[in-house]
Amino acid sequence: MLEIGLNHYLVLAAIIFCAGVFSMVSKRNAIGVLIGVELVLNAVNINFVAFGKYSGGNTSIDAQVIALFVIVLAAAEAAVAVAICTNYYRNLNTIDIDRGDAVSG
Amino acid sequence: MNQLLGQAWIPEGVDLFRFSPELTLVATIVLVLAVPMIMGRSARLVGGIVMLGIAAAGWLTWRVAAEVSGQGVAGMSPDPASAMLLVDNLSCFFKLILFFFAACVTGMWWMGSSASERNAPEFFVLLLGTALGMALMVGTLNMLLIVIAIELASLPSYAIVAFEKRDRAAAEVSLKYAIFGAISAAIMLYGISLLYGLYQSLSFVEVADGIATDLATGRNGVIIAVALLCFFCGIGFKISAVPFHFWCPDAFQGARIEVTTWLSVVSKAAGLILLMRLVHALAAAAGAEMISALAPLAWGIGILAMLTCTVGNLSAYMQTSVKRMLAYSSIAHAGYMLMVVAILAVPGSVGAASAVSALLVYISIYLFMNLGAFGVVALVYWHTGSDSINAFSGLIRRAPWLAIPMLCCLMSLVGLPPFAGFMGKFWILYALAEQGDAASWLYWTLFVVAVLNTLISLYYYMRVVVKMMLADDGQESVRAPAAGTIMVNLCGLLLIAMLIWAQPIKHFADRFSTNLYSAPVLTVDVGTIDQTTAHP
Amino acid sequence: MGANGETVTVLKPQLKLILAAVIACMAMTAAPRVAMASGGGGLDEGGFVSDVLGGSHPLFEAVGFYLFGGLAAFSAIAICFTKDVVRMAIWLFATLGAVAILYFLLTAYFLGVIQIIVYAGGTLVLLIFGVMLTTKSPSMQFAVSKIGLAAGGVVSLLLFAALMGLVLGTDWQRGEPTGSIPVATLGRDLLTTYLVPFEVISVLLLVVMIGAAYLARQERE
Numbered sequence: 001m002l003e004i005g006l007n008h009y010l011v012l013a014a015i016i017f018c019a020g021v022f023s024m025v026s027k028r029n030a031i032g033v034l035i036g037v038e039l040v041l042n043a044v045n046i047n048f049v050a051f052g053k054y055s056g057g058n059t060s061i062d063a064q065v066i067a068l069f070v071i072v073l074a075a076a077e078a079a080v081a082v083a084i085c086t087n088y089y090r091n092l093n094t095i096d097i098d099r100g101d102a103v104s105g
Numbered sequence: 106m107n108q109l110l111g112q113a114w115i116p117e118g119v120d121l122f123r124f125s126p127e128l129t130l131v132a133t134i135v136l137v138l139a140v141p142m143i144m145g146r147s148a149r150l151v152g153g154i155v156m157l158g159i160a161a162a163g164w165l166t167w168r169v170a171a172e173v174s175g176q177g178v179a180g181m182s183p184d185p186a187s188a189m190l191l192v193d194n195l196s197c198f199f200k201l202i203l204f205f206f207a208a209c210v211t212g213m214w215w216m217g218s219s220a221s222e223r224n225a226p227e228f229f230v231l232l233l234g235t236a237l238g239m240a241l242m243v244g245t246l247n248m249l250l251i252v253i254a255i256e257l258a259s260l261p262s263y264a265i266v267a268f269e270k271r272d273r274a275a276a277e278v279s280l281k282y283a284i285f286g287a288i289s290a291a292i293m294l295y296g297i298s299l300l301y302g303l304y305q306s307l308s309f310v311e312v313a314d315g316i317a318t319d320l321a322t323g324r325n326g327v328i329i330a331v332a333l334l335c336f337f338c339g340i341g342f343k344i345s346a347v348p349f350h351f352w353c354p355d356a357f358q359g360a361r362i363e364v365t366t367w368l369s370v371v372s373k374a375a376g377l378i379l380l381m382r383l384v385h386a387l388a389a390a391a392g393a394e395m396i397s398a399l400a401p402l403a404w405g406i407g408i409l410a411m412l413t414c415t416v417g418n419l420s421a422y423m424q425t426s427v428k429r430m431l432a433y434s435s436i437a438h439a440g441y442m443l444m445v446v447a448i449l450a451v452p453g454s455v456g457a458a459s460a461v462s463a464l465l466v467y468i469s470i471y472l473f474m475n476l477g478a479f480g481v482v483a484l485v486y487w488h489t490g491s492d493s494i495n496a497f498s499g500l501i502r503r504a505p506w507l508a509i510p511m512l513c514c515l516m517s518l519v520g521l522p523p524f525a526g527f528m529g530k531f532w533i534l535y536a537l538a539e540q541g542d543a544a545s546w547l548y549w550t551l552f553v554v555a556v557l558n559t560l561i562s563l564y565y566y567m568r569v570v571v572k573m574m575l576a577d578d579g580q581e582s583v584r585a586p587a588a589g590t591i592m593v594n595l596c597g598l599l600l601i602a603m604l605i606w607a608q609p610i611k612h613f614a615d616r617f618s619t620n621l622y623s624a625p626v627l628t629v630d631v632g633t634i635d636q637t638t639a640h641p
Numbered sequence: 642m643g644a645n646g647e648t649v650t651v652l653k654p655q656l657k658l659i660l661a662a663v664i665a666c667m668a669m670t671a672a673p674r675v676a677m678a679s680g681g682g683g684l685d686e687g688g689f690v691s692d693v694l695g696g697s698h699p700l701f702e703a704v705g706f707y708l709f710g711g712l713a714a715f716s717a718i719a720i721c722f723t724k725d726v727v728r729m730a731i732w733l734f735a736t737l738g739a740v741a742i743l744y745f746l747l748t749a750y751f752l753g754v755i756q757i758i759v760y761a762g763g764t765l766v767l768l769i770f771g772v773m774l775t776t777k778s779p780s781m782q783f784a785v786s787k788i789g790l791a792a793g794g795v796v797s798l799l800l801f802a803a804l805m806g807l808v809l810g811t812d813w814q815r816g817e818p819t820g821s822i823p824v825a826t827l828g829r830d831l832l833t834t835y836l837v838p839f840e841v842i843s844v845l846l847l848v849v850m851i852g853a854a855y856l857a858r859q860e861r862e
Contacts, residue, residue, distance in 0.1 A: 003699060003703070004699070004702045004703050004706045004746075006813055006815065007808070007809060008706060008710070009706075009710075009743070009747070010302075010808045010809075010813075011805065011808065011809070012710045012713065012714055012743075014801060014804040014805060014808055015714045015717065015718070015801065016713060016714065016717045016736070017295060017804065018797045018798075018800050018801040018804065019714075019717035019718050019720060019721050019797070020291070020717070021796075021797050021800060022721045022793050022794065022796075022797035023720055023721055023729075024288050024291075025793045025796065025797075026721070026785055026789060026790055026793035026794075027785070028785055029726050030280055030284060030775075031726050031729075031730075031768060031771050031772050031775065032726055032729055033284050033287075033288075034284075034287065034768060034771070035720060035726075035729050035730065035733050035768065036288075036720075037287045037288060037291045038733060038737075038760075038764065038768075039717050039720065039733070039736065040291035040292070040294075040295060041291055041294065042713075042736060042737065042740050043295065044291070044294040044295050044297075044298045045740070045752075045756075046740060046743060047295070047298035047299070047301075047302060048298050048301060049743075049744055049747050049749050049752060050747060051298070051301055051302040051305070051813075052747075052749075052819070053747050053748065053749070053818050053819055054813075054815060054816070054818055055302065055305050055813065055814050055815065055816055056814065056815060056816010056817055056819070060819040060822060061822055061826060061827065061830055062301075062305075062306075062307055063301070064749050064751070064752050064822060064827060065249075065827065065830060065831065065835050066249050066301070066307060067749070067752055068752060068755060068827075068831075069249060069252075069253065069835075069838060069842060070294060071752075071755055071756065071759050071760055072759070072842055072846070073252070073253070073256050073290075073842070073845075074760070074764055075759055075760075075763055075764045075767070076256070076260060076842075076845055076846055076849045077256070077260060077287050077290070078764045078767050078768060078771075079767060079849055079850065079853040080260045080261075080263055080264055080283060080849050080852060080853050080856075081263075081283050081284070081287060081771075082767055082768065082770065082771035082774075082853070082857075083264070083852070083853035083854075083855075083856035083857040084263060084264070084267055084276075084279050084280050084283045084856060085280065085771050085774075085775050086771065086774045086775060086856070086857050087267055087270055087276050087279070087856045087857070088276045088277065088279075088280045088775075089774065089775040090270075090276070091270075091271075091272075091273045091276035091277070092273065092276065092277065095775040095776065097280060097281070097284065114832075114833040114836075116836070124837075131844055134844065134847070134848065138851070181836065181837045182833075182834055182836070182837070183833045183834060184834055189835075189836075189837040189838065190837060224855065227851055227852070227855040230847075230848055230851045230852070231848060231851070231852050233848075234844070234845070234848035234849075234852075237841075237844065238845075241841060247838075249835070249838050250837060250838050250841070253838050253841050253842055253845065254841070256845060257841060257844070257845045257848070260845065260848070260849050260852070261848050261849065261852055264849075264852030264853065264855070264856055265852070267856055270856065270860060271860075302813055303811075303813070303814070305814065324812065325811055325812070327807060327810075328807050328808075328810075328811045331807060
């Protein structure tokens with residue numbers, strides 16, 4: 001229990017992943033959904049870094065590099081999504097994702 | 106400092122040459138941003154730069170295709186084991202299609218929107234950004250680059266769907282699109298992290314080897330399935346396969362028609378070719394003696410394909426907007442193409458080469474069908490301001506030179522002779538039947554589902570045809586720009602011509618599909634690279 | 642919570658204290674490590690500081706993991722049950738900070754710093770801007786139906802159970818835990834092995850920035 005190993009981190013990542021999935025499916029606020037996505041991406045990064053450290057070999061650097069790229073991707077995604085949210089808000093005067101009804105069929 | 110310089114690595118000239126179409130796109134993006142700062146934000150100027158850039162990229166692709174026609178190569182990394190980019194006939198073929206189509210879409214934009222466009226630089230930066238992402242998607246097996254390429258193809262396309270900022274529908278659908286995309290990308294990354302944990306590599310070739318070893322010994326079956334499922338979730342989003350298709354009709358209806366045309370063909374084709382590469386890498390690593398171990402993969406993709414096809418076709422019924430109907434039709438067509446991918450999941454299968462060439466033929470025909478159909482919808486929309494089916498009423502009288510190509514394209518989408526769509530369907534069905542005899546009755550099921558779906562689709566395409574030809578509620582005639590009329594008529598003519606020259610086209614596709622499969626991609630490349638760029 | 646914006650207290654005082662303590666802990670843990678990682682390109686293995694803070698002492702590592710891992714998990718779950726977006730963002734800040742500390746425990750120092758600078762400092766601020774630009778009152782909430790919540794909860798719990806079974810049941814490849822990676826090595830790899838992704842993602846950032854700026858800009862007419 002006191003010896004921290006790979007499984008500890010994987011379980012933590014699974015908890016954060018599931019919290020993220022719950023936020024993604026249950027929030028009606030678009031920003032709330034995005035926060036759920038950020039949680040999942042954090043779970044992904046914990047996975048990568050933990051695998052990099054504990055799996056042995058010299059792959060640890062791969063893990064850290066991909067985690068860096070994931071952080072950048074998250075930033076880019078947030079930038080586009082927030083811009084789209086403000087555009088949505090300007091047009092519909094709300095940020096409730098269940099409110100849109102201009103297209104259907 | 107000296108120590109660092111000593112370890113510096115500069116890509117080989119030949120690597121850069123193979124990468125040159127992508128580099129040309131990047132240069133075009135920079136020019137599109139920089140030139141208007143000096144010469145003013147003229148829409149036509151920007152369009153001209155884009156056309157030149159695309160033409161240059163296409164020409165370079167052609168040169169690269171000639172250079173790599175013997176065998177696929179990989180490179181752009183000092184370490185051959187972690188090669189970043191693949192160049193082979195398949196990726197060159199797709200890039201040629203991509204650049205040709207980009208030129209067509211720019212042409213559509215030129216006719217329809219350039220006069221009133223005030224944000225041309227932004228529009229083309231986003232469009233070329235998605236093009237670059239798609240070009241990279243088909244040319245890599247490194248999971249990190251796959252993720253970045255998918256994001257590069259996706260993120261700008263969320264923004265470009267919202268390009269009409271005052272349009273409420275566009276704002277709405279782009280939010281839906283972005284949120285779906287963000288969720289599926291996050292889940293895909295989780296799958297990749299599991300794969301990385303299992304095999305300590307980002308190269309999908311090594312991962313596939315590891316998976317094959319594990320499957321042979323019966324280890325880790327469930328977690329491999331879960332990880333691959335998560336991974337394919339992100340690709341399923343790109344090709345709008347059925348559980349991930351909800352964004353597609355909305356985004357396609359809300360976006361500008363040029364954007365819809367663009368996304369409906371190349372975005373899906375890029376996703377399909379990427380999926381095909383991954384599935385092929387898995388099958389190649391597994392080898393012929395492991396057909397049963399990969400059967401769940403074949404069944405998974407097959408069932409997904411059947412669902413995608415059927416749901417797309419059934420939802421296209423009763424759509425009042427032709428644009429939305431064509432969006433559903435594009436889902437259904439992605440389903441047909443997915444069926445072909447299912448063939449590749451059989452290791453060492455006899456039908457693999459014919460499946461790839463059937464897919465390539467289908468993609469190239471589908472390009473013209475969709476370009477023509479969306480082109481006519483665009484021309485009608487720009488004149489009448491409506492894309493509902495009623496706007497097409499009596500089109501044969503109001504604009505015969507639009508109604509005739511529309512008829513050709515719709516019949517070709519159904520897959521009826523004498524149009525090329527028939528040939529596309531025929532080769533897909535042929536590949537399925539061939540595989541059904543050789544491997545499993547799954548492929549005969551797919552065959553039957555494809556035929557039934559063709560019958561279903563006949564109805565809703567015919568609705569438009571009947572409206573155009575037989576109904577007439579006396580609307581005024583449609584005046585379309587001459588260039589647009591010529592373009593859609595060329596598409597219609599080509600669809601007939603492509604059936605006449607079916608055999609040469611098939612040979613051409615065969616040529617482009619073989620080199621990937623005669624030489625397993627990476628084992629060959631590793632040998633060619635490590636003499637030139639060994640790690641210091 | 643006042644809805645009209647005057648009496649809104651976004652955070653309770655106790656929560657503020659906890660957050661302050663967490664930030665202080667983060668700073669204390671992070672600072673010496675960053676100094677060492679950037680200075681010497683690695684930790685001096687013998688010293689007291691590196692022995693205690695470097696995660697090499699198992700007890701310290703356990704305490705650090707349970708403290709900050711617990712905080713990360715707790716705040717992630719708290720996000721699920723918060724209705725107010727601003728509070729969600731604050732909880733996300735706690736998660737991000739705790740995860741950064743976990744990176745330090747995992748000896749990924751550079752990543753920990755980047756997590757704080759880019760994620761907590763950039764992405765989160767962006768999200769909070771998003772909240773501010775899309776609400777009339779900072780505490781606006783949307784009622785989510787009970788059935789929806791219950792369904793989401795059941796799905797997530799099932800997912801969690803399945804993932805636990807998978808993750809703990811899998812025979813992951815193990816090896817000797819690797820030490821920290823000097824920043825110089827990371828930098829060199831980014832410009833050699835990962836040159837193509839590095840360049841492509843810079844194009845991605847450029848394109849995305851243009852798109853986001855275009856969409857967020859108010860048209861003047």
